[in-house]
Amino acid sequence: MTSTPHPFVARLPVGERIPLPENAMNGWDVFPFEGEFQVRVLEPPVLPEPPRHGEDGPDTCRRCQNPERNVIWGDEHWVVTHVGDPSGLPLLVMLHPRGHHDLLDLPAARSAELGPLMQRIERAILSLGGIARVHVNRWGDGGAHLHIWFIARPEGMLQLRGACLAIWDDVLPKAPVEEWQANLAHVAQALAADGGTAYA
Ligand SMILES: [Zn+2]
Incomplete structure (x- = not known):
């Protein structure tokens, strides 16, 4: 410091x-x-x-204090969560390790799982249909517990391409709750087809 x-x-x-x-x-x-x-x-x-949330360890970490919060899929070491409310885009989810790690201190075994897992999540989101691109972002300025964003861009909406996608999510009309929940369930089931458990 x-x-x-x-x-x-x-x-x-x-x-x-x-x-x-x-x-x-x-x-x-x-x-x-x-x-x-x-x-x-x-x-x-x-x-x-x-300090960011959780920088002092699991005791001050929102994810570690609420490990099942918003979880739509999980296995022994990883969870995928939603953001709590319907979004303007078809889907936003986050991937987190269950253990309290950031990217730098992620154990080697978890790092080795990360690439294939990111591919699985992208495949699961693309299987919704009507998705042209899945943006993958790691900002991490708010929380110290690693969380990687997966943000779906709807097909045909060229105006939503690129780095402004997360801002568009803020201004687009929110999806109906039923549609949002169905998309989450679809992605959770698609992930569970290759292992782990769906919770949505
Ligand atoms: Zn944590």
Whole structure:
């Protein structure tokens, strides 16, 4: 942990409003919003950073404290969860190890399982039909317990391509609960066909 800004941070124009660059994201055809935009004023760095959820271990980790929360599928070492409410996109799920690990300290045996498991989840989501692409994201700025996002882009919706997909999820009308639950159950069953147990 450091309390001195890295040179990269030290040379940022903190407290100033950066002019909107030419060809900025708000001009992209996949950007969900239109109108006049300005860049937020850069806030000073916070160092050392506050701990993320679960950084001190399982006792402060939301996933470890509620290991069955929102689980739609699981096996001995892994669970797939939903986000709690219907989404604007056909499906958003997260993959987590059952053990309290982040990517860096994931045991070698779990790391070896991760690639095939990610392929299984993508296959299961594609089997819903009408899905052109499954975006896989690991942000992890909120929680220290590894969670990898799988976000389905509906086929034909070219405007939803790329890095703005998660933002589109926020603005699209939410799916009816029955449709959302049916999609979760479909993916859970598809995963369970290759092992583990479906809980949705
Ligand atoms: Zn945890």
